[in-house]
Amino acid sequence: MRRWNGWGDDQFNLELPAQGQAFLEQRVGSANPLQDATLEEVCLKVPATRLPADAKVDDLIDTRAEVRVRHARGQSLVDWLALRSGEIGIFPDGVAFPDSNSDVRALLRYAKEHDLHLIPYGGGTSVAGHINPIDQGKPVLTVSLAKMNRLLDLDRESQLATFGAGTPGPLVEAQLRAHGYTLGHFPQSFELSTIGGWVASRSSGQQSLRYGRIEQLFAGGRVETLQGTLDLPTLPASSAGPDIREMILGSEGRLGLITEVKARVSRLADQEAFYVVFFPGWEQAKAACRKLVQNRIPLSMLRLSNAIETETQLALAGHPQLIGMLEKFLSFRGVREGKCMMTFGVTGSKAQCRSNLAQARKVCSAHGGVYTGTKLGAKWAEKRFTMPYFREALWQMGYAVDTLETATDWDNVDNLLNRIESNLREGLSKDGERTHVFTHLSHFYGQGCSIYTTYVFRVADTYPQTVARWQHLKNTTSELIVRNRGTISHQHGVGKDHAPFLPVEKGELGMRAIRALTESFDPDARLNPQTLLD
């Protein structure tokens, strides 16, 4: 069953290998876990619902305490701390499970008639507070799209698939693969996040280099708004004025509820493989990545770990003997301390894969990269969606893990990356605490790339102190990002946690433009208030 207070399936646990624990203790000290609240304890804190009865929608709404607890928070670290401590504060007054567009329209009417707030809910995997209810004195109804999870149409000629917006990653792919197609959108949250959520939050997947971000995959669909139904026609491209699709992308539930997504799909490729190359140092590795993407070498995936992430991954991988052999081999080839690990994928026909692999290897070699073949790449592919489970393992040992991500132009990558890492690394020093910080670049563009930083610190003696540690690191680093030409989010969206930093990025007139849209579609701010902007 899905964990009520953390990531994923509660039957699936990852163990940190012994030397992984030693590595962390050496970096940040040994830790004492905090006590988790139980589901039963939390359910007892859920207040009576304030939702008014209404025969037209009562069948759609579940007001039981456990359901409300399970839809109260996302997956950010501060959400975790709330769930683990049992101090959740605000719960939705109920969760609706519509099964059709007309159900959704009925819920919108219900909200209007009874002066409610609605929160659209996909997989509940937000790491920026998107789906957390807030207290504005009005009843809050969370609307889960979970039942709208079917492939509704597949146009093979135009390669367009229509999905219910609540379809989660595995069901998107399974329903397409049965016909020989793939969407190719693989965010790390793939196991739980939904196609509608990807659109609402402008998500990007691990293979965006081949398949594009969700902006490129979202061809059109249907949005139910308080002003009526917005049908977004599918067009391969158009110069007919501003693109309405691009206003829905990233709208985070503020304009309406996305109920159907028409997505651009691809035939399953003949071949796919992932490869790992080690570079002697950061500068060479980064230059190779830039060259690969600026020279348009058609990779399907590319990721570059900095030296600390490389070291951490090797330390936490288990199999010390194998890793030892790898280190020896690399050392013999001149790749030693400070080495950086690149993982890349090629996907396509046999001819394409052959040509693209050859081109990529050539660029890597020219930058001092040592190619190690497919073994480690296959390992990456096997574990690509399991990283969030590590958080659970570390939590049980007393470590809190969070990530921060942004994107910036190439000329600013080192500056921003170094500032982010230093700020996180030194952020808790006044408490005498160390933070273990490491980074990878994982989405590449001719113009720049994403920067994805993970940080690990010890939980404090109490939950409130632990929240304060997180809050300090999160706020100071977010501020630093937007003041240094980074976006407040490359792939996680704005939600409530990033909303205070958005005006720096968008500017006054940019915010005015977004506000013009929310005020036009939802003048009473009923839909997901305080998300994206206040």
Place this chain on the structure above:
Amino acid sequence: MRRWNGWGDDQFNLELPAQGQAFLEQRVGSANPLQDATLEEVCLKVPATRLPADAKVDDLIDTRAEVRVRHARGQSLVDWLALRSGEIGIFPDGVAFPDSNSDVRALLRYAKEHDLHLIPYGGGTSVAGHINPIDQGKPVLTVSLAKMNRLLDLDRESQLATFGAGTPGPLVEAQLRAHGYTLGHFPQSFELSTIGGWVASRSSGQQSLRYGRIEQLFAGGRVETLQGTLDLPTLPASSAGPDIREMILGSEGRLGLITEVKARVSRLADQEAFYVVFFPGWEQAKAACRKLVQNRIPLSMLRLSNAIETETQLALAGHPQLIGMLEKFLSFRGVREGKCMMTFGVTGSKAQCRSNLAQARKVCSAHGGVYTGTKLGAKWAEKRFTMPYFREALWQMGYAVDTLETATDWDNVDNLLNRIESNLREGLSKDGERTHVFTHLSHFYGQGCSIYTTYVFRVADTYPQTVARWQHLKNTTSELIVRNRGTISHQHGVGKDHAPFLPVEKGELGMRAIRALTESFDPDARLNPQTLLD
């Protein structure tokens, strides 16, 4: 010097070869040209300016009759007919030539203080009435960005170039090529259209398959609005809410004046070549195109002429002996009547070009295509921007030429193409007139492609009758396009000519979204009124 009443440089004339004229006479009958008005005659019709004097901007504004005539109309057929007849109707009251952002801000203040309308003007190449002044009882000031035509910055690492928005195609490329870079945006209007105009109208170039549409090339920049300056930061990608760039793209001057464009540029490629393949028929040719793009074979350009366009191009090409030899060769290979010509380009490193050409040839062969090498492809490249000059040659013979373009999903391409062609072909039959109609597909996406149709008809005995012929063909076909899942424009924008058809495409709520933006940025509808939407 630039032609005041038609396309391009008046020293450059294309002659229609003799057999081309015979071909047209056979298709639509022999024609009698209409009499052109002279520039002097038209200048005499220009009324006194209504612009109030204002020392802060007077130096920027030119109110001489000839300048006002030269900025009164674009390049649509109905614009031509107005210019040729001398019945232009409305002229701007003056043309401003700002040289800086502060000049533009001064002009915006001037417009506000004196209750004027402003029309942003790039290259004046609109074929949808974007820059035509209308009569709303207020003085109209056209603002030409012509002086803001410089490369202001080139960031080699992030491959970002900053241009003044008024920089025309040849100056964009020349200034970049001096540093070894290219933008790669080559609309047919390249000779005159500007980078700011491309952004404002969501343009697409002939090599969009490699370089992307202007949406992909436009990284950010500056827009001067009546509410202040909108700075669009450059970010390689972002999930931070709706994308403001995408609201400016296609805004057609309604939100503000784009003054600076930061564009994503590429290193000049090592190699580039264009190739021509003939297919025995439409179905095979179209299937090959679909396969090429859906299989992600990295071409830099792709164009497919239908049978009538192929026949027309060969007839109008001149060199009847060479064409005769080609026809014999093709006939020997089984490619005869009904054949369709595909042109494609490959661009990149030697290894990429070799691999991509091989992949493309394999797909073409599998669909019955006969490869003819680079000779005809080089011809295409040589003449890629000269087609508009043919309009002049045909006009002098008494033929009017216009084009219509749209895009739709693959499953609808034949349906829409056939409807467009039949409607144009039969549209003047009640007058006893024939129209010669032919089509190519020229921008390809996994989901669908653009449809670009050219039509030629004889001018009537008078200008008003000729306008009526055009109006009938244009209106009925535009209506048909939006009622049949086509966009009202794939690459020319909305302007005034397409504005009546936009609501069908965008829907009521889509129009509401756009209107929310225009009303927020320009509540008094001072900027380019009646363009895009009323």
